[in-house]
Amino acid sequence: MKHEILLTRVAAGVSTLAFALGLTTVLSGLEPAFNGPFLQKAFLTLVFCAAVISLFYGNIVYQLTRLGEIRRHAAHREEANHCRPAKDTEAPRISILIPSYKEQIPVIMQTVLSAALSEHPNRRITLLLDDPPTSKGTDLTGLEAARALVSELHDLFRGVSQRFHTAADDFNVRRTSTGFSLEKEGIVLAGLYVEAADFVSGLGLLYAERSQPVFAHGDEVFAREVIGQLDAEYRRLADALRNPADLDLERIRSEYRRLVSLFEVPIGCFERKRFGNLSHAPNKAMNLNSYIGLIGRAFQVSKGSDGRLVLKDCPEGEADLIVPAADYVLTIDADSIILPNYIGKLVSIMQADPAIAIAQTPYSAYPNSPSRLERVAAATTDIQYLVHQGFTAYNATFWVGANAVLRHSALHDIKAMTTERGHAVPVFIQDKTLIEDTGSTIDLVAKGWRLHNHPERLAYSATPPDFGALVIQRRRWANGGLIILPSLLAHWRGRGSARAGGLETFVRSHYLISPALANVGLLLLLVVPFGEGFSNIWFPLAAAPYYLLYGRDLIRCGYKWSDAVRIYALTLLLVPVNLAGVYRSLEQLVTGRKSAFARTPKIEGRTAAPPSHLIFLVGLLTTSLVSAAANLWGGSVLFSSFSAANAVFLLYGIWSLIGWRDAVEDIRAGIWVRKPGHYARGEATTLARQSNLQV
Template sequence: MTHAIDLKEFRPDFRPAGDGKRSGPPSLRLVQPLAPVPAVPVLPTAAEPDVSDAGPAVAALPVTKAARRARVEAFVNGLPFLVLIVVSVAGFGAILQLAVQDHRLRALRLQDTVAMAGLWFCSLCYLINRYGASQRSPVARTGLQAAMSQQDGEARGGRHVTVLVPSYCEEPRVIRMTVLSAALAVYPARNIVVLVDDPVTDTVSVARSLEAVDGVRRDLAVPVERMRDQQRAFALRRRSGLFDPAREADLLSRNFHWLADWLDRYGQAFLAGGQPAFAHIDRYFMDAILWPLVGHYRKRAEAATSLRSAGAIEAAYADVSVAFCTDITTFQRKQFANLSHAANKAMNLNAYIALMGGRYRKRSQSGRGYLRAETGRRADLAVRRPDYILTLDADSVIKPEYLRNLAAVLEQDETLGVVQTPYLSFPDSTTCVERYAGATTDIQYLVHQGSSHFKAGFWVGANALIRFEALKAIETVDVQNGMPVPVFIQDRTVIEDTGSTIDLLAKGWGVSNYYAALARSATPADFGALCIQRKRWCNGGLIILGSLLRAMWIAPRGSFGLLGFVLRLHYLVSPVVGNICLFVLMVNSRPSLSFLFAMALAVLPYFLLYGLDLRRLGYRFGDLVAVSALNLLLLPVAFAGILESLVQLVTGRKTSFARTPKVEGRTVVPVFYFLFYGATLGFMGWIAAASVATGNLWAAVSPAANACLILYGLVRYIGLRNVLADCMAGFRRG
């Protein structure tokens, strides 16, 4: 059972620091908060890897000197990527020429050439996406500067956001951190609903989840009530003619100091209750979310002393009174028999979205609960109809400026249905699996940013700000257990966000990625859990492919450009094409020296850029070896996901949604994967030995390197002792 943090036990003195100076964590001294403004305050972005020049991409810029300079900068930034693309195309051209000229091995070359074409297609799409990302960065910076005044007005305009946090048997601390990040976001008109989907029979898990949410609400009620009391007291003094500018400014400054002190104490208490395995996540939460807020409110405290206008002081109180969200509730769909109980995240979200804008009474019949629509005043449950919905996974966090900045993007472009910031992994992980699996996730951040330049973005479900009107546009009705069930986020596949992107495109709604790192999400820390996650990611692309082709024909004109379609096609089929082609080349290729050099020329730009991107994201160029080993270990995982897609295509039966385990220990790796590794290692060794025996040393290079990478991955990511234990456990079970 979790409990609310008792700040009085941590530090009994609740008085604000009179001089505004206090020794905080080292990172606090690096924070440069912005001065207060009458509208919703703009927060600084904490230090992140140099992945963007934060800001939304704005398509149309005024013809000014700054805009021309931005376009020149875009050209210069994109030139290296264009060179890499040309080199890659030249290398593939050489492969085609060799395949045509070599008559003696033409049958073998056909297999090699087809497989190489698939890998080259995937690498070329990566290069194109990275070129697109290079074009977005300078335009985004200029566009944001031009739109800042408009953003301030819109953010204060009160477009309501409902934050939905789907949760299934999560650790209480994970829930607390996610809810806290949403509650501390700088956006006044919001409420938070945690969709607790724990089995109703598991009363312990349900109680822990509910208590975690209640604890956050109780904790935040302390500063919220104080700030609202201070606001009411100021209003009373002003109406009574007791307004003293200097005294009021000093009092406002003290209130800001008190708020900063409270956040500081809260953060220290939060850190004290952490677990060593998740210390890097806690540290990121403090450094990127809490400490910047502490610095921000201290800066506002200093600026408040110079205020003399009653209107300015009133506006500051108005801002701070809604700084933290306490409208935090929970909802359990499994308590009601007339709501969908389908075991996946999409239907958990759909069950609540379908209730939005309505009033309901709770009924009981034959020992089962029901929700009935209520037109009168006697409603047990009233669900707000928001303008926007933020879906936020329970293992993700957002930075304070997330809602404010992304809501402004939706306001600027009425054709956008979804705007998001693709998440990064939490930095400074302590396990190899989490670090290098996180690296592959972080690379996708840059890929998604580039796809947005070509209007080929996909919704990535860990976090997304969605226009409610867009969800209503793609609403369908399914029948489950004889009941009509509204469906907004499709659950035809286990990658519900990807499928819903196609539905939105078909209705003319766009998807865009905000070019700033404003969200983080957890990465599995052990290989068994990672296998479950990546198997799910590889399952569904083939099923959705038909929907993409249909959407291309029925979508409004201009929704699909040729290059955008190709990039979307790559996103769906890359798990199939990339992994199968790689495996074919591993086990079938007997390259000549000239063919080997042509292959290297075709894919070298991809690996060079991938390594440089790793450096840009805070890793090392040499980590490319560890990432490659991990990708080879995930080959059978990808094949398992592809097989499930094929089974669903043939049988029509949906694949069950396998949730990623979030535990401190290990998740057992299926024995099938080890059989695959053993067979692959044996075959690679045989090819290498045979090539050496025949004097074809170049033909032994590739299989020997792949075998070494697989062995390296088994030792580093799983461990030989765990390999033996998992194999024995698998054979005992079946």
């Protein structure tokens, strides 16, 4: 990796030098005066410099994080495989929480199975069902199916766990009796591991029976990385145990302890909306907060003054509900999976360093996506995995909410209280913005805690399959950074050991404000007629190293150089999406009203895209074409080429990643109504497909 480090340093140097020369060239053309033309040019110069600086900021941060990521991965390879699952005598308590809202049964099942098969001796799983308990029709059917699935999986794991408990008890009897033989015991253990392998492969078959073709590429990862990996591991171990030369009494004891813990995982569900004194706020953060606030406590269930069920603290002996204590909380989104060694590795890291509040491995996208748009969006996710690894090199890690191990005591360190419907409600993960994981990151680091990204791919998550679903996800991601930024700056300006460093703040700030800076900067370059005086070759030269490194990183992630072209087209398509998220952040700053939370749809079929975004893209395409012609007429070849190239990328993006027919249908569905009370063609389908949004 030394050559990659050298290449990145050279690229950063070339980018910085070319950018400085470009700015110098632009500013040197500004001659002092106080007349109208000067003021006009001064204003254009200010706007132009703001646009290119905002883009250059992202260029430099990417190269910094790339340096950090390469160094961390090189160091990790040298100390690989030192983390081991904790032994049962020292295993901390893990509460695995899976927030779910109207998810399809295969989605829930895959996530729960991946968590249940992740090895750790002291863990329990709770599916946090957020569906309204008063659901009717198909919603009620889905809710009841989710409850039944949890019960079924709990019984399956309990049955095989009891089988291994009995086997361990039988071993304890045999080892004190005459005729005890290590060789025979190894054969018995080998047979038990074959049973474990058979159980795991049976779970894979059970899931396959209930899955759907739409999940095929995710199913391949689950079958290979979870089911296949464990099946092969247990069978290899069975073969090894048949060799008496490698056996001693302590090894036999250890293997029985492991067998007992493999499938000893209580699986249950909890529905906060059944209880009147818990939060009913419609977002994932408060769903998690409601359960985290109950951990380590016992309750009686009674009726409140309004007739609704309420939870009241009581001694365990009198309790209707006991929520066991936990040292760590593992959160997993219901469209994600973790690999079998996820908990063992991350918890070992946190046990070794008590200053770490959150350990995670930012999720990777499921490979082999069936659609081009999903593949391109997945590529941006995998590049972000590398970027987040680089963040850790500068102590600038952000919590990525799809999966993470959270230290319970750290959550209590940032606990706050709020009031909802007259009831006091604890808040651990702040829901002030729609990016609650990002906001909670700043809360934790301000208290002196650190976050850690483990440099292995141990988690996968789904990517929106169409442009409409992607709009909802990315618009939510772009909403909140500007609101959180003042807290980060206050942390930087503060005093004491927890004060943020300059480089840390430089990197963190870009993560928060890039949706605003990058998209506004790009939009200004596309629509403002700057003219020949602002055209020079230095700025394209400053950008070239960024795209070179980005393309190399795509190759490292298993993609192609050509995907860089598609990613740029997607970047242009997402300009109105990101700007809409930024606008809602500004709206919240001015009015104090938080935006409604919209969950990313996970449904069969297509989610309609907002017509306003599509119309914006048509307008941007038209503007780019006009700008290309005007700049060519005015003699500005570089600006003409830039505008023309972006018009081509927009055309390609709309045609290949959205689809002209779908775009026209979504625009018509959004703006054309035949008669009062009647939907336009396709609109009713659009609304039905988006019925799983919680707002």
